[in-house]
Amino acid sequence: MKPSRRSLFRTRRGSSARRASGSGSLRNELHDRSNFQLRLIVALLLVVALFCTLFARFFWLQVLQHDRYMTLAEQNRISLVPVSPPRGLIRDRNGVVLAHNYSAYTLEITPSKTADGLDATIERLNQLIEITPKDRRRFKKLMEETKDFESLPIKFRLSDEEVARFAANSYQFPGVEVKARLFRQYPQGELGSHLVGYIGRINDRDVETLKDNGNFANYRGTDHIGKLGVEQSYEAQLHGSTGFERVEVDSGGRAIRTLSRTPPQPGRDLELSVDIKLQEIVEKLFDKRRGALVAIDPNTGGVLAFVSKPGFDPNLFVDGIDPVSWKELNESIDRPLLNRALGGEYPPGSTFKPFMAAAALQGDFPLVHQTIADPGYFMFGNNKFRDSKPGGYGSMNFDRSIALSSDTYFYQLAVQMGIDNIAKYLGEFDFGRQTGIDLPGERSGVLPSPEWKKKRFKKPEHQKWYAGETVSIGIGQGYNSYTPLQLAHATAIIAARGTVYKPHVVNRIIDPVSGKATAVEPQPQRRIDWKPEHFERVIKGMQGVNQYGTGAKVFAGAQYTSAGKTGTAQVFSLKGAKYNASSIGERLRDHSWYIVFAPVENPKIALAVIVENGGFGAQAAAPIARATLDYYLTGKLPAAPGEKASGAAAASAPVSEPAPEEPTGD
DSSP, X not given: OOOOHHHHHHHHHHHHHHHHHHHHHHHHHHHHHHHHHHHHHHHHHHHHHHHHHHHHHHHIIIIITHHHHHHHHHHHHEEEEXXXXXXXXXXXXXXXXXXXXXXXXXXXXXGGGOSSOHHHHHHHHHHHSOXXXXXXXXXXXXXHHOTTOSOEEEEOSOOHHHHHHHHHHGGGOXXXXXXXXXXXXXXXXXXTHHHHOEEEEOOHHHHHHHHHHTOGGGGTTOOEEEEEHHHHHTHHHHHOBOEEEEEEEXXXXXXXXXXXXXXXXXXXXXXXXXXXXXHHHHHHHHTTOOEEEEEEOXXXXXXEEEEEESOOOTHHHHTOOOHHHHHHHHHOTTOTTSOHHHHOOBOOGGGGHHHHHHHHHHHTOGGGGOOEEEOXXXXXXTEEEEOSSTTOOEEEOHHHHHHTTOHHHHHXXXXXXXXXXXXXXXXXXXXXXXXXXXXXXXXXXXXXXXHHHHHHOOSHHHHSXXXXXXXXXXXXXXXXBBOHHHHHHHHHHHHTTTEEEOOBSEEEEEOTTTOOEEEOOOOEEEEOOOOHHHHHHHHHHHHHHHHTSTTTTTTTTOSXXXXXXXXXXXXXXXXXXXXXXXXXXXXXXXXXXXXXXXXXXXXXXXEEEEETTOOSTTTXXXXXXXXXXXXXXXXXXXXXXXXXXXXXXXXXXXOSSOOOOSSOOO
């Protein structure tokens, strides 16, 4: 039976629908495939880009930055350990060692690394190694002064047994270790302590100073620095240059082996101009008395002896002085830490007169050509200025005024010169300013003038200069105030007939490796351009002091010619009363001065000596000066206590009371 037309139409329409449906599915499939391929390409490009970025990064790190990261990697296992240099030695002019180094073990604690607290750690350490109360006090003081440092010593100079005992138990003490260090030692002890000085632990103030000076890096691994004297002023030469070691360490920071070493450069040695034997003799002459002596070679400015009494033991400061010892030194009524030689300022008394005389000659003031009557006092207005000799010396001229120390003569000379001329001429001898010696802490003293007084005082009524004040200036009293170094320096200028050398205590700086020495050449700073005959006339008057004047008894029988001047400086005003040493306290008595140089014709030594509260200049200071010259010029040793000696009988021990004979000046 044949299909109808309608059924055929339906059949064809169904086939067309099926064909249309199949075509749509194909298009969808092609579209999906196209999208997938696009996503695949994008993903592939992204992967390629990431790999390129990763490769570029690897290339940057492994090739371009290889050296940098290799260094960083090495630093994870390599530590740079600073190696402190050996400090230079200090010797006197004859090679005697004044400061040197020795090696010893110390027990050190890093407070931040202690496991069970600092106090508990110290207590447990004490059961192993004795930690004395002095060790604890010193450690506490170091902690207060050196907060920025990692490890601090609590026990010095460990014995081999103590080192072995700690090594066997070190695992129980994190933050505690034994270190081998170089220690400074001063074999002469108290002798020359203010000259040599000492080193001490670097504190926060020192750190700031080193940073400001750009020297901090050179002190890595160094714990000490010069604090006083030559140790401080020549720190740059004595310290040397720090080295370092490249050390391989494990994960715990413990050293495994040393890979390389850059050795430190040792500090330079110093050879001083000082003769330590002369220094020793002078210090023994002072005994327990307070005072100072400075001796200078007038031909070079080299310091031959530099004494300040009492002194101290510099070894106390090397390990960090404990509070008890510090208190004893700091609060002592004798002030042993005061460097009297360049930091003590005293009225010069009559030792000022030779310089006044030289100034008067140069200014050609009338009195230097005149002879005056000396009744034992000088009237200025309604004020009576007394002479040291009651009744006076009668007739007095220029030469005798120096030899006999006539106050009356110099009262009148001061008034005639006036304060402005005194300040002008005396300034030529470096009074009132620092000498420039190569030691720290020098004071400038006071050379009074109206300008100085205006700066010194604030109230207008105190700033005015009164004519009566000039009178006292003429005999070294009033506002006059100088150091023993300044008096010795000025005396050396007269001895050199006006040639001025800068005082110095170091002769040579020596490289310990090459042995090459650099000399401190004695170059004159300047000349006082005064007439030579003026110096000679003053020197003649100073010779008279030791021939027939106030120092004649002490210098009797000397084997050399000398020119000196005694001086007695008041500690407080007598207000017109007569001086009587036995009626006042010892520390209120006059200071005893003496200046001298010898031999006159070819000076080799000039010195100034002061004995605090020693009385008349000829009583205490002059004998010390005589014994000093005897040893330096002739090799004669001073007499032992109780032994009779010629000339300088009083040199070896203090005299309790003066027994003045004519002349009776100071």
